[in-house]
Amino acid sequence: MVDDAHPLPDKDGEIRHVDFGGQALDGVRYEDVTFVRCDLSEVTTSGAFFSGCTFVDCRFNASTHTSTAFTGCTFRGGNFFDTTFTGCKLVGSTFLRCEYGLVTIAGGDWSFVTLAGADLRKAQITGVRMREADLTGAQMQEAVLQGVDLSGAALARVDLTGADLRGSDVGTLDPLSAHLARAVIDPAQAVVLAEAMGLVVVG
Missing domain, CATH: 2.160.20.80 (E3 ubiquitin-protein ligase SopA)
Structure with a gap:
């Protein structure tokens, strides 16, 4: 379930080409959803929950995430320039072909994460x-x-x-x-x- 103020996945479980426009995604929950070329630049999350989600060519530039979970997620081709994670849980997530630059990670659990x-x-x-x-x-x-x-x-x-x-x-x-x-x-x-x-x- 997702708050009505935020996009719902289509029948294929995908959310495509959505500009989240720096929204505050506090407390939202997405499970097994694929985000394709979405712009999450300057988004803030607090207490949000993403489980088993896939992010394909999504932008997270200058976004801030606090006490948010991205567990078992896959990030492919994402951009994380100036992104901040504080007290977040990313256990078992995988990052592939992503760009970072000035990323900040403070506290939280990133065990079993793949950043090869x-x-x-x-x-x-x-x-x-x-x-x-x-x-x-x-x-x-x-x-x-x-x-x-x-x-x-x-x-x-x-x-x-x-x-x-x-x-x-x-x-x-x-x-x-x-x-x-x-x-x-x-x-x-x-x-x-x-x-x-x-x-x-x-x-």
Whole structure:
């Protein structure tokens, strides 16, 4: 069910070419709906619920999402420039061929999310749970990843050049596979990475 003020899917479960025009989509619920080339730029959501939805070539530029769930969703060809997620739940969602740029993620649960190969340069990611997320080959140069739970995350070939990793779980980070030049880490992380390289750390 969807609030009458917002578009309903057609008989094929699709919503196509809708300009949401910066609407406040507070508390809306969409399940198993496909959004095709919709413009959600400058939209705000709070307590909204999207489950099993697919977003094809949709724009989320400058949108703000607070305590919203996008669980088990697929985003294909989306644009997330200057998008902010605060306390959101994206467990099991997949991002394919998306553009980001200055995306901000603060808190929330992004476990099992697929962001393989994503260009997340200069992203701000803090206090987020990203357990078993797939960040294989992600471009995260100069990104901030502080206090991020990356337990079990796939981090092969991730580029963290100049990134700030302080307070994040780097237990699955292979320093011989990842790019870590000029990355900022804390002493505890230094020990973990040294041991991952086969070094013996003596106090």
